[in-house]
Amino acid sequence: MDIKIQPIKESKISQVDFNDLKFGSVFSDHMFVCDYVDGKWQNPSIVPYGPITLDPSAKIFHYGQSIFEGMKAYKDTEGNILLFRPLDNCKRLNISAKRMVIPEIPEDLFMKGLKELLKVDNAWIPTNEGSSLYIRPFMFATGEGFHASPADEYKLIICTAPSGAYFSGKxxxxxxxxxxxxxxxxxxxxxxxxxxxxxxxxxxxxxxxxxxxxxxxxxxxxxxxxxxxxxxxxxxxxxxxxxxxxxxxxxxxxxxxxxxxxxxxxxxxxxxxxxxxxxxxxxxxxxxxxxxxxxxxxxxxxxxxxxxxxxxxxxxxxxxxxxxxxxxxxxxxxxxxxxxxxxxxxxxx
Amino acid sequence: MDIKIQPIKESKISQVDFNDLKFGSVFSDHMFVCDYVDGKWQNPSIVPYGPITLDPSAKIFHYGQSIFEGMKAYKDTEGNILLFRPLDNCKRLNISAKRMVIPEIPEDLFMKGLKELLKVDNAWIPTNEGSSLYIRPFMFATGEGFHASPADEYKLIICTAPSGAYFSGKxxxxxxxxxxxxxxxxxxxxxxxxxxxxxxxxxxxxxxxxxxxxxxxxxxxxxxxxxxxxxxxxxxxxxxxxxxxxxxxxxxxxxxxxxxxxxxxxxxxxxxxxxxxxxxxxxxxxxxxxxxxxxxxxxxxxxxxxxxxxxxxxxxxxxxxxxxxxxxxxxxxxxxxxxxxxxxxxxxx
The missing domain is CATH 3.20.10.10 (D-amino Acid Aminotransferase, subunit A, domain 2)
Known part of the structure; x- marks a missing residue:
């Protein structure tokens, strides 16, 4: 499946102090989005990081039908982008998906979307010691209605955030x-x-x-x-x-x-x-x-x-x-x- | 606190078949919305039922910080709008809120918002036997960031849905x-x-x-x-x-x-x-x-x-x-x- 890329007009990166990064509070320019509609994952695209619009009856709001993963991207001294055991995160995402009755995402689609996103936002991967690009894939129920049952539509989003340490101090x-x-x-x-x-x-x-x-x-x-x-x-x-x-x-x-x-x-x-x-x-x-x-x-x-x-x-x-x-x-x-x-x-x- | 009312331009009610209502799948014209920002619940308003826009890092998507209630409004033969033990739902909402570290909603604000909403959408309360207006108050984390900790901002919404029976058959x-x-x-x-x-x-x-x-x-x-x-x-x-x-x-x-x-x-x-x-x-x-x-x-x-x-x-x-x-x-x-x-x-x- 081809991934459509819609780049931002102007990067926010110059506003970010990479020497003073908190954990997961500044977000990179783009995000990967894919929708589960009509029984299949479709429309994979990389779009500017920005608001999500949902009906008030979307099941995420009512029944907590959501899962996520946590990953990190690193950069070596030669500028290569590196991931750590990424397929394990994808497999675990699908294990979580099965338990929460969320449709599993094909591994190749997930990996392709993730890698393309990192290439597009390459500049956001910190190079200073102790920092990395935290990656947050998450899937949630966008399907509508108050009946307490699994939704018929879902969204997968991968966002990234250049991040410092999760804990500060002892x-x-x-x-x-x-x-x-x-x-x-x-x-x-x-x-x-x-x-x-x-x-x-x-x-x-x-x-x-x-x-x-x-x-x-x-x-x-x-x-x-x-x-x-x-x-x-x-x-x-x-x-x-x-x-x-x-x-x-x-x-x-x-x-x-x-x-x-x-x-x-x-x-x-x-x-x-x-x-x-x-x-x-x-x-x-x-x-x-x-x-x-x-x-x-x-x-x-x-x-x-x-x-x-x-x-x-x-x-x-x-x-x-x-x-x-x-x-x-x-x-x-x-x-x-x-x-x-x-x-x-x-x-x- | 005064509740601002922003009425819809044109009601959707003529499109609804009140003799063939499912459970919680058709929504009334308006919803009550209140925001928890800067440490207090504020801006209570009744607005047209419509989309919610959130940042992708809103904690509802990641950490399931959400609670809800289920209530019903009934209409008697004289056209009075009736609720059943509504304060008990409000109290239970706040019990849920406390456990999930969501700020409690003042009872008078909740009850006032609910009652105003029912007056505005009075026509949506079914009168046929076996149907009623299902009421769905829900509160969720709108505050942003990937740190696994309670959000700093929340939203309370009350939506209503004219509804038939939850179960059909045995x-x-x-x-x-x-x-x-x-x-x-x-x-x-x-x-x-x-x-x-x-x-x-x-x-x-x-x-x-x-x-x-x-x-x-x-x-x-x-x-x-x-x-x-x-x-x-x-x-x-x-x-x-x-x-x-x-x-x-x-x-x-x-x-x-x-x-x-x-x-x-x-x-x-x-x-x-x-x-x-x-x-x-x-x-x-x-x-x-x-x-x-x-x-x-x-x-x-x-x-x-x-x-x-x-x-x-x-x-x-x-x-x-x-x-x-x-x-x-x-x-x-x-x-x-x-x-x-x-x-x-x-x-x-």
């Missing part, structure tokens, strides 16, 4: 004892919009107590560590790295699985298994808890400086050559085309 | 064994948009098997009956009416609590308690299961003709003077101002 987390992110048999594994709004209130309570994020636990017992909403969670006890297995409650993070592969490649001992809060607290008390960190596309690898649980705060030690720093360096080296990439994760556009 | 349900609607400590009690999209896939599987709706069970054991997504569920074993208690997983339905009050008023024995699937199946086998019905604003009272569980179908008997028919008549008599209303549930606009 990250502390609160291990949740009351609220929950997802149900067994629910949609926690999908990047469904509603999963995120559902976390805002408990997260706000945690922020009010001085933490940055909530580490979710299972909704039934609150005994098991799950994920942190914007990132998967890794725990290092002595020299062993531990993370929860994915499930229908936990997102199959691309950074998460890349870390597990890098651990295997580099002979860092790791376990993918259920981990109890009790185990983490006891390891913190005994000094065996060496590290905790979050992993996600937006957050990259974010070391956790401490956690709260049952009104008690536990600090994590600052250690040299932490696993977090090792994995972060290895990942960034691959993402910016500076290091060996034995799994061919980096894809040139 | 309703059969599938008692769910695998998927779940909500988590302990989650948002199941809120009318959050994302709760609905999350039900589409399991509901589609049930529809493919020949059922209309899913009856949700708890996500941990699937042993307890919860609700049906678009309605609360009532079960009659012998002469006792049973329904699940509300919780953070189950919507506090206004039709549900009205039925419980009517049961008390009319000395119909009822129990609000957890009810197991096992108990329902055994009652079906022994013949003690007399009725099941769903209750909700859209569905009113919908008798359930049969249910499926573990690959077995159970038919419910057709009985005369069913509780469902008794409650439905009593409710409709109050809603259409035809009968005694000792609790002052009906409110004249």
């Amino acid at each position: 990250v502390t987390v609160l291990i949740e004892e009351k609220y929950a992110r997802s149900a067994n048999g629910g949609v926690g594994f999908a990047k469904a919009g509603g999963n995120y709004a559902a976390q805002f209130y408990p997260t706000q309570l945690a922020i009010d107590k001085g933490y940055n994020q909530v580490v979710w636990t299972d909704d039934n017992t609150h005994e098991y560590i799950e994920e942190a909403g914007a990132m998967n969670v890794f725990i290092r006890i002595n020299d062993t790295l531990i993370t929860s297995p994915t499930s229908d409650r936990i997102l199959d993070g691309i950074t998460r699985k890349s870390i597990l592969q890098l651990a295997e490649d580099n002979k860092i001992p790791f376990e993918v298994r259920k981990i109890t809060v009790k185990e983490v607290v006891e390891a913190a008390k005994s000094g065996e808890l060496k590290e905790m960190f979050g992993a996600g596309t937006a957050a990259v690898i974010s070391p956790i400086a401490g956690f709260g649980y049952k009104e008690t705060d536990y600090d994590l030690p600052e250690i040299e050559n932490s696993y977090a720093s090792i994995f972060k360096e290895k990942l960034l080296n691959i993402q910016y085309n500076r290091g060996e990439d034995i799994h061919n994760w980096s894809v040139k556009v | 309703v059969t349900v599938l008692i769910e064994e695998k998927y779940a609607r909500s988590a302990n400590g989650g948002v199941g009690f809120a009318k959050a948009g994302g709760n609905y999209a999350a039900q589409f896939y399991p509901t589609q599987l049930a529809i493919d098997k020949g059922y209309n709706q899913v009856v949700w069970t708890d996500d941990n054991t699937h042993e307890y009956i919860e609700e049906a997504g678009a309605m609360n569920v009532f079960i009659r074993i012998n002469d006792t009416l049973i329904t699940s208690p509300t919780s953070d997983r189950i919507l506090d339905g206004i039709t549900r609590k009205s039925i419980l009050q009517l049961a008390e008023d009319n000395k119909i024995p009822f129990e609000v308690r957890k009810i197991t699937v096992k108990e329902v199946v055994e009652a079906a086998k022994s013949g003690e299961l007399k009725e099941m019905f769903g209750a909700g604003t859209a569905a009113v009272i919908s008798p359930i003709a049969g249910f499926g569980y573990k690959e077995t179908d159970y038919d419910l008997p057709e009985i005369e003077n069913s509780y469902a028919s008794i409650f439905k008549e009593k409710l409709l008599n109050i809603q259409y101002n035809r009968g005694e209303d000792i609790h002052n549930w009906s409110v004249k606009v």
Whole structure:
């Protein structure tokens, strides 16, 4: 399918300070748009970034039928545009789509639209350390009517935003004892919009107590560590790295699985298994808890400086050559085309 | 706060066949709109029903930060416009708002906007039996940015749709064994948009098997009956009416609590308690299961003709003077101002 390109008349790029980028708050000149109408994805086009117009009865407003992905584009010193495991994002978008009864997008159409968009907005990809072009593909129900059933029309949009770090400063987390992110048999594994709004209130309570994020636990017992909403969670006890297995409650993070592969490649001992809060607290008390960190596309690898649980705060030690720093360096080296990439994760556009 | 009214130039009402109304698919001429900007709700206005324009980064598209209510307006034989317990919907909207970190709407502003809208679109309230004006208030995040945090701007819209019955024909349900609607400590009690999209896939599987709706069970054991997504569920074993208690997983339905009050008023024995699937199946086998019905604003009272569980179908008997028919008549008599209303549930606009 040919992609129609309608370029902007005048770029906004001169108004942007690339040395002072927040996360996801300045948007590039163009966006990729594709419509699902009459039972098929059609009219793929790249158009100026601009308003979306919808009927008030569009189902996105009423029934939360929306999904998204988070990706990043990087630029190497030669000016090549690089993506990191982009097909994995496309596949996960379609896994989310299936669960939310949104029509899947053909992989080749998604990849073609994404790559064309990056070429058109090439100048928007930051080159300064710590910044990248955050890519936000999202799909939502545009079909109309108040009946609580799947829509008949959808829109896929890919927007991009030159972005700095997701977190500023040290990250502390609160291990949740009351609220929950997802149900067994629910949609926690999908990047469904509603999963995120559902976390805002408990997260706000945690922020009010001085933490940055909530580490979710299972909704039934609150005994098991799950994920942190914007990132998967890794725990290092002595020299062993531990993370929860994915499930229908936990997102199959691309950074998460890349870390597990890098651990295997580099002979860092790791376990993918259920981990109890009790185990983490006891390891913190005994000094065996060496590290905790979050992993996600937006957050990259974010070391956790401490956690709260049952009104008690536990600090994590600052250690040299932490696993977090090792994995972060290895990942960034691959993402910016500076290091060996034995799994061919980096894809040139 | 004064409500600015911008009337349409020409009504669409002549194009509508009021004798052939579907549910929520034709919209009245006007809508009430109010914006939350700069930390307060402002600019309440009634404008022609028409498109909403949003930035692609509006958080409604990404994080499902949206809630809604379902209400109905009725007209009595004298032409009075009637609402049913409208303040309860407003209060529940604000309960949902709090959980989803959406600013609460002042009750007087909500009620004034709603009543003005109904006066302006008075002609759209159906008078034929079985039809009513479905009212859809909804609030959603218009604030922008890709950071997964609450928006800084919101919109409240109230739209209306002259509507026929939500279900056509007999309703059969599938008692769910695998998927779940909500988590302990989650948002199941809120009318959050994302709760609905999350039900589409399991509901589609049930529809493919020949059922209309899913009856949700708890996500941990699937042993307890919860609700049906678009309605609360009532079960009659012998002469006792049973329904699940509300919780953070189950919507506090206004039709549900009205039925419980009517049961008390009319000395119909009822129990609000957890009810197991096992108990329902055994009652079906022994013949003690007399009725099941769903209750909700859209569905009113919908008798359930049969249910499926573990690959077995159970038919419910057709009985005369069913509780469902008794409650439905009593409710409709109050809603259409035809009968005694000792609790002052009906409110004249």
